[in-house]
Amino acid sequence: MILETRGIGKTFGSVLALREVSMGVEAGRVTCVLGDNGAGKSTLIKILAGVHQHDAGTLLVDGEEVRLTSPRDALDRGIATVYQDLAMIPLMSVWRNFFLGSEPRKGLAFDVAGARKVAREELRAMGIDIRDVDQPVGTLSGGERQSVAIARAVHFGARVLILDEPTSALGVKQAGVVLRYIARARDRGLGVVFITHNPHHAYPVGDRFLLLNRGASVGEYGKADITPQELTALMAGGAELEELAHELQRE
Amino acid sequence: MRRTPIVLALLGALALTGCSSSGGQSAQSPPAASAPAAGGAGFAVITHGAPGDSFWDVVKNGAEAAGEQYGVTVTYQGDGDPAKQSQLIDQAVSQKVDGIVVSMANPDALKEAIGKAVAAKIPVVTINSGADSSKAFGAITHVGQSEDVAGRGAGEQLKAAGVTKLLCVIHEAGNVGLDQRCKGAEETLGGTVERLQADVSNLADVTSKVTAKLQSDQQVNGVLALNPAVAVAARDAIRDAGSQAKLATFDLSADVVTAIQDGEILFAVDQQQYLQGYLPITFLNLYKGNLNTVGGGLPVNTGPGFVTKDNAAQVARLAEAGTR
């Protein structure tokens, strides 16, 4: 396991955002974290990404217990996070965004020519077809932006890629495109943590599934142990759905 | 693309208005920028007064009247920032004017620019402030009022009126001449003189500052303003504070004269700034045509004159015309 949590918990003031959550991700595998809104998914990611520090339980990287002090710290350990709002600067060009925070040097300067070239090549290697790396990121479609973010993480030697609801704001076709890139990243040997509230996106690409509800784990399953329908039912809270169906029926 | 013709048309319109802009100048529309047009010379008046200042407007009127009288072009520019004033002088030198009239509130800052004018053989007449440096900088003469003398005169009159503690309102930071007036008044008053800094470009602020001072210090029984606009603001302040303090001022305006007639202002020390605009143009014109110099190395005094209730009525009519 590259990244693992055991009984991890986080409190904000008097709010218990996360309790006793255990999960893990291995190289070349995808772990999906599912749950409805408010289930605690973003708190979990922020802990994995180094934005927050956990209050209970342990976080392990490569089997060793650690405390991540900052996003930079997490990045340095190979944990790359792609946020929902993408951590991209819309007004800046694709290649500038690609290398933001990790700009290659040429003496004292920023190796601008090299950066452009590498950005174009890396995007191509991931199968991403961006017309012009000079165009501002704000002009790219949602799916294209996600793919640039993923390519960026892959390029910078991420060993674990954490994707925070990458498909949530996308249409069906675009979502499919992103899922394909997730598979690509997985095939290149990265471990992927894929957070989503859509079980139909999660199931095709996932190897393990963690379900969160109200800050606690509802269960952790391997692909072989669960069907898509069961997954959906568990997510929504099976009993609640049946009750709802009853209520909605005509008299 | 369709929008660019509109922009070009707007610019064309602006260019046309530029060509025919009036104001108070003699009407040469090809730029007054180059050498004098047929028949007349060109003189630049560059003062430290902000545009719209009632005191300097009278100076401007005097200069322009002289321009019309002699058939010469007179341009008037004013800026309180010595750096900007210095640049204006540089510009006048580039334009190769026939003479420059300059008021030096901050002589040090203008030394270089005036030096360049003198080196370019352009005659310079200083006015209003900076009399002490005038000759050293190479000006042919200074036209103004000796501020110490005027200050002392004001102090005497205030003493006679029973003032023992005087508030002296300095409305232009860094103007050496204003400081000299307060100092002169201090010498002859025989009481205490306190200086209050204010900004002539914000008169409402002047009123509130003076009001605050009068309310907090009941011993102040006299206020000396050094500018007519400030005097009017001070009068309002005295009224607001319910104070019995006596008010006197330097320099005239129509409002000040009315106030003197109404008894709100005791007297005004008149430096006859109209002459500070009119005479330098006369002198420069004579210098250009006849190489005359005036004053024999000494300044030409335009004041102090005192306007009191006795002569206010006659002066009132003239002040309204903008010549006193």
Add this chain to the structure above:
Amino acid sequence: MTVAADERVASVGPARRLLIRPELGAVVGLVVVFVFFAVQSPVFRSPDGIANWLDPAATLGIMAVAVALLMIGGEFDLSAGVLTGTSGLILVTLATRYGFNVWAAMLAGLVVALAVGYANGLIVTRTRLPSFIVTLGTFLMLQGVNLGVTKAITGTVQVSGLRRAPGFEGASAVLAGTIQIGGTSFRVAILWWVLATALATWVLMRSRAGNWIFAVGGNEQAARAVGVPAARTKIALFMTTAFAAWLVGSILALRYTSVQANIGIGQEFIYIIAAVIGGCLLTGGYGSAIGAAIGAVIFGMADKGIVFLGWDADWFKFFLGAMLLLATLANRLVRRYAEEVKH
């Protein structure tokens, strides 16, 4: 570019591609204003005239370039104008009243200016208050300090007499002197301005710090998330405007050998206007140093051109404002035209 062109990218004419850059729209405004005045005034376009209007462009330009960098980084500095006064006052007071060598006095001024810049940056990054408010506070405090300390030490509201201080000649030559080019004197400040613009442009376009500046102005949270040292970048930017203020304050003090306690007040918005004319967004994340320099030139040309045309001094401010609006409008129209080809 060795990669084969994508057939979806329509071939963009070179002229249009040039106009897309943030600053080159401002060049159009520059040409319009120049032609407007040059056509009507032969002195304006003479070498003497050019030296006349390049000078205010230079002192404004040094500040505009620094302020543009800060604005690209997403912040404002309203205390920059007053700080020029503070630096100048320190220089002249120490050199004339306390016998400092002019160079030592300048160094003292630099230390104080950088401290103010650092303080501005620290407060903005720690408290997350809008920089507009923080630097407004600094502006007011410095205004009071300038006046109060000057009065306390000298009894009046200006300090002068720098000419007599030791080291004046050398310092004056370096910062306040002139250079003869073909019979016309050009102020050395113009060289300093060009240098500042070149340096700022290099930093923005070719250095890592430049990437960080764009990022921090475009989306600070996102920048932090990828490891950009946002706080350090912003503090450095505030110290840059402070440095520029020290430079300009020293240039002016050496040139006029005296400093009034109220100089620089009111200039802070002009720096911002010059930067905006040059293409900087008020919201940050976009702009250029060259653009700000061009904005300063437009300002200098309009400022002096109006005088050369002999327009009535009372209408000065009106015409200046109209000129500025037109220049910015021309800038905008050009950008929109140029961008029609991109999305």
